[in-house]
Amino acid sequence: MTVVQRILARASGRASVAVGDVVEPAVDLAMSHENAALVINQFREIFRDTGLEARPWDPSRLAIIFDHRVPAESPKTATNQKRVREFVAAHGIAKFHDIRGDRGGICHQILPENGYVRPGAVVVGTDSHTTSHGALGAFAFGIGATEMASVWALGYAVNVEVPATIKVTVSGAMPPMVGPKDLILYLVGKLGAAGATFRVLEFHGPAIRAMPTSGRLTLCNMAVEAGATSGIVPADAETLRYLKEEAGVGEAVEPVGPDADAVYERAVDVDVSALAPQIACPHTVDNVRPVGEVAGRHVDQIVIGSCTNGRLDDLAVAARILKGRKVAADTRMLVFPASGRIYRQALAAGYVADLVEAGAVVMNAGCGPCLGVHEGALGDGEVALSTTNRNFKGRMGNPASDGYLCSPAVAAASALAGVITDPRAEGGR
Amino acid sequence: MSAATVVLALGDDVSTDVIYPGRYMATVLPSETPQYAFADLGAFNARLKAGAVPAGSVVVAGKNFGCGSSREQAVSTLKGHELVIVAESFARIFLQNAINLGLRLVEARGVAAAEGDELAVGATEVVNLTSGRRFPATPLPAARQAIIDAGGLIAYTRRRLLARVERR
Numbered sequence: 001m002t003v004v005q006r007i008l009a010r011a012s013g014r015a016s017v018a019v020g021d022v023v024e025p026a027v028d029l030a031m032s033h034e035n036a037a038l039v040i041n042q043f044r045e046i047f048r049d050t051g052l053e054a055r056p057w058d059p060s061r062l063a064i065i066f067d068h069r070v071p072a073e074s075p076k077t078a079t080n081q082k083r084v085r086e087f088v089a090a091h092g093i094a095k096f097h098d099i100r101g102d103r104g105g106i107c108h109q110i111l112p113e114n115g116y117v118r119p120g121a122v123v124v125g126t127d128s129h130t131t132s133h134g135a136l137g138a139f140a141f142g143i144g145a146t147e148m149a150s151v152w153a154l155g156y157a158v159n160v161e162v163p164a165t166i167k168v169t170v171s172g173a174m175p176p177m178v179g180p181k182d183l184i185l186y187l188v189g190k191l192g193a194a195g196a197t198f199r200v201l202e203f204h205g206p207a208i209r210a211m212p213t214s215g216r217l218t219l220c221n222m223a224v225e226a227g228a229t230s231g232i233v234p235a236d237a238e239t240l241r242y243l244k245e246e247a248g249v250g251e252a253v254e255p256v257g258p259d260a261d262a263v264y265e266r267a268v269d270v271d272v273s274a275l276a277p278q279i280a281c282p283h284t285v286d287n288v289r290p291v292g293e294v295a296g297r298h299v300d301q302i303v304i305g306s307c308t309n310g311r312l313d314d315l316a317v318a319a320r321i322l323k324g325r326k327v328a329a330d331t332r333m334l335v336f337p338a339s340g341r342i343y344r345q346a347l348a349a350g351y352v353a354d355l356v357e358a359g360a361v362v363m364n365a366g367c368g369p370c371l372g373v374h375e376g377a378l379g380d381g382e383v384a385l386s387t388t389n390r391n392f393k394g395r396m397g398n399p400a401s402d403g404y405l406c407s408p409a410v411a412a413a414s415a416l417a418g419v420i421t422d423p424r425a426e427g428g429r
Numbered sequence: 430m431s432a433a434t435v436v437l438a439l440g441d442d443v444s445t446d447v448i449y450p451g452r453y454m455a456t457v458l459p460s461e462t463p464q465y466a467f468a469d470l471g472a473f474n475a476r477l478k479a480g481a482v483p484a485g486s487v488v489v490a491g492k493n494f495g496c497g498s499s500r501e502q503a504v505s506t507l508k509g510h511e512l513v514i515v516a517e518s519f520a521r522i523f524l525q526n527a528i529n530l531g532l533r534l535v536e537a538r539g540v541a542a543a544e545g546d547e548l549a550v551g552a553t554e555v556v557n558l559t560s561g562r563r564f565p566a567t568p569l570p571a572a573r574q575a576i577i578d579a580g581g582l583i584a585y586t587r588r589r590l591l592a593r594v595e596r597r
Binding site: 022028034037038041042045046047048049050052068069073074076077080125126127128132142143144146149150153154158159161191194195197198227229284371372373390392393394395397399 | 441442444446447450451452454455456457458469492493496497498499500501502504515518520521525526532544569572573575576581582583585586587589590591593594
């Protein structure tokens, strides 16, 4: 069995599962964000006229993180957040992360950094980028609000079809100024936006083994942009190191790997040794080219952050390139760390000072402008270059703007020049 | 199999940002989301809000309809207008959300239709009555059909809960 098959077999109390089997896996962690307001609504609806009390099956397995619109941008959002807080208090949900500088942040950073995700776990989230948590060897996938309400009621996910798995083997060593974001953009371009729909991407190879958990989170985060149900990196020594040293997990953790005779639907092999920095062009994530092909295009707004690339090493790359230099006069640069913890680490390391002195605006931890609901809106005809995960028409709030997606190195080098720039040619240090 | 008019014909990779833009995500209730359906396609949104699109009208699209966000508003907003979605393929979370909320959708490989065409949408076949072309429909897996048959996931889960209580 593949890793995900092994996880699903364990979670549904079966000796084995095959592709296409329908299982009902017990859920280890059920995550939602502001859309918990809708989950609560649907949850109460399930219990209506049953005579049963509407209580989640196990409040210790619920996680709720405010990140999409923080601090609230409207009375409507603020009222939704207030309703969620009342639910959290009523049910004693400990894994609740409010709008705070100490323990707040984006759900896909908060879960790993607090040790909530373990190898072999089944994680569901009312967010499509829940695929991120495959970075820790968990089977993690996005669901809708009503499905989450069902999980809260039952403790398991109903009618999960065991997905086929594509084995992605990544060899070679990353060249300078090339990283996990370039790899996943390349893969999404190669597979296509629906190339892995109803499939899992299972990552192997020396370049994956050498990649820190932060990079694996970037990789698995965007598996959904190829349509995948989930991405997964089988847990290894790096996973155990991350859980112990960075997530503060004291107890023993058992990695889950694939069986030697695991059956894959197909294999995709990538050698990153000669990979160039990549860029996704408007208006689909799979419209990917080497950055050199669009170099020189003016950029109005640079965004560095998000659940994809708002981690400490992302900010470190940007700070190294921008330290002592200036963001181009006719370009705005917005930086939003993925969590309060990362913000504090970036402060301590001097990255925040480097970025602000270069002209960037460092915002609070959260989803920021990524999904176009909150801040950092674009004007008509403007161009954004962003380390986020989606460039659909209208994604960043204005359907009359253009969005490009890239790595922190490409974003930082382009901020200096004010035009899309290959970081190997310009600004690279 | 009943005939219905194609009111909107779209291409591949129609994202949830097109169906229900993120800036309206603070609106969550199915009773309130229909006003923002295809909000950035101004003329079509205006027709929906004016009540000029009859229930059962068809939206036709290419591959990967509903890609992107897990936002359930993208389904409830279409369900609110009782639109029927016929596409070459759907993104996974959108498909599951549609089944959970009872939005009618049909996957039909190679489907081709223009706005104004009349379609007969059946469970096993979609016929374009205007062009005369026929497209086989992919049947839903039994596990998903069970949720539809129960009347959606809320009713399905409620039934499971009550069964569990009775067993005790």
